[in-house]
Amino acid sequence: MPKVGVIMxxxxxxxALENMIRLLHEFKIDVDVHVMSAHRTPARVQEYALSARTSGIEVIIAAAGxxxxxxGVIAAYxxxxxxxxxxxxxxMDGLDSLLSIVQMPNGIPVATVGVNGSENxxxxxxxxLSLRYDELVPMLRNYRAKMSKAVDQGEMTVQKEVELL
Incomplete structure (x- = not known):
């Protein structure tokens, strides 16, 4: 079973992460959730990052404000x-957080989503994970199809409202 570490x-x-965790569960991905601080619990962050692979974790999602x-600290380890x-x-409405995460030095990449973009x-x-777990491929396709259907339903609703104008 695929496993993701989630650190806040x-x-x-x-x-801000609740829907992300629900979505990971929907994709049948095991989630290992913890609260740690790069500044207040640095030794624990280091230990987690160093042992993540042997714990079966394959991707780490780290959220911070x-x-x-x-x-970045996790990526360093x-x-x-x-x-x-x-x-x-x-x-700064999260712009400070975004810049802190996205501006990593060469050699220590962190993929970064938008502010409060945990679902992404x-x-x-x-x-x-779908590169290794084929069963995720149809789940991802179905998720996108569901999003597309929601847009189509929105289009129909708007067109009905326009007709009433």
Whole structure:
């Protein structure tokens, strides 16, 4: 079974990650969730990143706000794919978090999604894992088909509203 590590810098970040975790479960991906801080619990972050592969984790999603060093610190300790999720904070609406995550030095990449873009992180993790787990391919196709259907339904609703004008 595919396994993703999900690390958040604060328990306050959970609400921004809840739908992502649900989506990973929908894709039948095992999720290992923890709260750790690059600044307040650096030894624990290091230990987690160094042992992730032997724990069966194949992709790590790390979410953090403000200085948002967590994804980069994790990436420094592992060669597993790391996906960073910048969390919207009260300061700069999450732009500070986005820049902290996306501006990694050469050699230590972190794939980065948009601010509070945790669902895209789940989809990206599933796409990465689908290279090894063929059963994810139809699940990803079905997910996109479901999104397309929702857009089509929205089109029909708008057209009906326009006719009433």
């Amino acid at each position: 810098g604060s328990s306050n970040d959970f609400t 403000k200085a948002a060093h967590l994804p 592992t060669n597993l794919p790391v996906i960073g999720v910048p969390i919207k904070s009260s300061f 992180a789940a989809i990206l993790a599933a796409q990465i």
